[in-house]
Amino acid sequence: MVTQAVVFLVDAVxxxxxxxxxxxxxxxxxxxxxxxxLGHFVVTLTNWAAKPLRRVIPGxxxxxxxxxxxxxxxxxxxxxxxxxxxxxxFSLDGPGLALGIVVAALRGVLRLSIYLLIGTLILQAVLSxxxxxxxxxxPAYQLTRPFLDPIRRILPPISGIDLxxxxxxxxxxxxxxxx
Numbered sequence: 001m002v003t004q005a006v007v008f009l010v011d012a013v014x015x016x017x018x019x020x021x022x023x024x025x026x027x028x029x030x031x032x033x034x035x036x037x038l039g040h041f042v043v044t045l046t047n048w049a050a051k052p053l054r055r056v057i058p059g060x061x062x063x064x065x066x067x068x069x070x071x072x073x074x075x076x077x078x079x080x081x082x083x084x085x086x087x088x089x090f091s092l093d094g095p096g097l098a099l100g101i102v103v104a105a106l107r108g109v110l111r112l113s114i115y116l117l118i119g120t121l122i123l124q125a126v127l128s129x130x131x132x133x134x135x136x137x138x139p140a141y142q143l144t145r146p147f148l149d150p151i152r153r154i155l156p157p158i159s160g161i162d163l164x165x166x167x168x169x170x171x172x173x174x175x176x177x178x179x
Contacts, residue, residue, distance in 0.1 A: 003085060007081075011078060014074045014075070015112065017045070018071045018108070019116055020045050021046055021049070021050070021068070022068070022112055023042050024046050024067045026116070028062065030142055030143055031062075031142070036136075036138070036139065037135050038135070038136050038139050039139070046070070049066075049070045050067050050070065053066035053069060071112070072105050072109055075105035075106075075108035078108070079105055079108065082104075083101065107179055110179050111179055117143075117144070117147065118173075120140050121144055121169050121172075122169070124141060124165065127140060151164040
């Protein structure tokens, strides 16, 4: 029971920081401004790893690969921890163990990316009803626009109601089923 509690806490911390690194990566990729409170929060909590990693891993094409590598490294650390606690680490050989950790890390980053998208879609929908001028509304819109615009071309608003976030969430859930 103590092991489960420790794994839960480690998972929560690693997932939190992995999500922040991914959010920083996506904010830069989608040209979201870091000037607001959300951007300041993300930058403040990720600079400890992003700045040193940028010396080794340069950004290309406007993408901050240092943050992506940091998220992957955290997910790989957690996968290795789970394998070690499960006793499976000693049953695998070197290349099999490394491949298993890399695959688990990639899978974790993909799942976390989709959860970030779903959370941002829900946040955007709620803010559009409650407070469309919130400081978080503009970054949420900029992060979800690349996913919603193709859906909006196929499914325009019906009687003033935009169903594209609902369709995007359903499609994201389907993708999660395959990961």
